[in-house]
Amino acid sequence: MIRGHEAVQALFREALRHGRLAHAYLLVGKPGIGKRLLARELAQALNCERPGYPPDGACLSCRKIRDLNHPDVIEVEAETKTLKVDQVRELCAQLRYRPFEGRTKVAVLAEAERMNAAAMNALLKTLEEPPPDTVLVLTALSLESLLPTVISRCQVVRVQPLPTAVVEEMVMEQMKVERSEARLLAVLSEGSLGKALSLDREFFLEGRRQIISRFLKLPAGAATAILDYAEELARLREDPEEVMDVFQSLYRDLLLFKEGIASTIHTDLAPAVQAAAEATSPEAILTGLERIERARRRLRQNANPRLTLAALTLALKGVPGASLESP
Numbered sequence: 001m002i003r004g005h006e007a008v009q010a011l012f013r014e015a016l017r018h019g020r021l022a023h024a025y026l027l028v029g030k031p032g033i034g035k036r037l038l039a040r041e042l043a044q045a046l047n048c049e050r051p052g053y054p055p056d057g058a059c060l061s062c063r064k065i066r067d068l069n070h071p072d073v074i075e076v077e078a079e080t081k082t083l084k085v086d087q088v089r090e091l092c093a094q095l096r097y098r099p100f101e102g103r104t105k106v107a108v109l110a111e112a113e114r115m116n117a118a119a120m121n122a123l124l125k126t127l128e129e130p131p132p133d134t135v136l137v138l139t140a141l142s143l144e145s146l147l148p149t150v151i152s153r154c155q156v157v158r159v160q161p162l163p164t165a166v167v168e169e170m171v172m173e174q175m176k177v178e179r180s181e182a183r184l185l186a187v188l189s190e191g192s193l194g195k196a197l198s199l200d201r202e203f204f205l206e207g208r209r210q211i212i213s214r215f216l217k218l219p220a221g222a223a224t225a226i227l228d229y230a231e232e233l234a235r236l237r238e239d240p241e242e243v244m245d246v247f248q249s250l251y252r253d254l255l256l257f258k259e260g261i262a263s264t265i266h267t268d269l270a271p272a273v274q275a276a277a278e279a280t281s282p283e284a285i286l287t288g289l290e291r292i293e294r295a296r297r298r299l300r301q302n303a304n305p306r307l308t309l310a311a312l313t314l315a316l317k318g319v320p321g322a323s324l325e326s327p
């Protein structure tokens, strides 16, 4: 059963009920939020022995689709970084045949942004005139790298990140962890169950605690101590974005405290976080969040992690002249 995507499910349900299903959908949203599951659920509904939406999930057809074992539901994903033209051609060739076992053929093309231009062009004709009883569902992280001709032939459906509470519940169920730990992972994952499940738990439980408690204890303006700390941070993780996740969660907690809401993330550090919140102005917290976001963007653009972390911690700790623009 899919949780947290009621809006998309309602859209599919209404389209089915009124016989207005598009020939091609493009599900766009962050990784790990369930786009492919939604595509599969639509495929189930189109072939379920008891028509309607949501599908029963229990009949032979639904189970075959769930197990990726249904001859009329074809899923394609990139075998390497690029989804190649041959894969698309093969998919289009398979779609020329009538449904073999079910009522509707469904092609799920995951991570469509990985198609190169040749692959996208090969898909255009099928997108424009799909064979009868065929539905295509493309998923993508963003529209940016897709040809406008591909986008315009699909009904674009924005898939939102999952609500934190939903991720929390699912993490508890799937990882068998305590609620406080599940909540921490859920908040850090920003609505992506996939990310929550793949986070390094040890780092985000123990490492996070150390990063934050040491950060809070650093005296403001003590440039040398702050730089030593930043140096350690840079060595700590291969992926400096994880350190950004920790800082972001801290500043979000500070903001919540300012609004009179007790910490929901760093419950194990609540007294220290609360004291820091009391000592910091709301403006400084907001500026801090902006700085963290900017540092994250710079890291994604391959900025030097050591310099970026040093500039960020100096700026957050109020060292005059520290700026992310000139680390």
Ligand SMILES: [Zn+2]
Pocket (backbone or CB within 6 Å): 044, 047, 048, 049, 050, 055, 056, 057, 058, 059, 060, 061, 062, 063
């Ligand atoms: Zn069924």
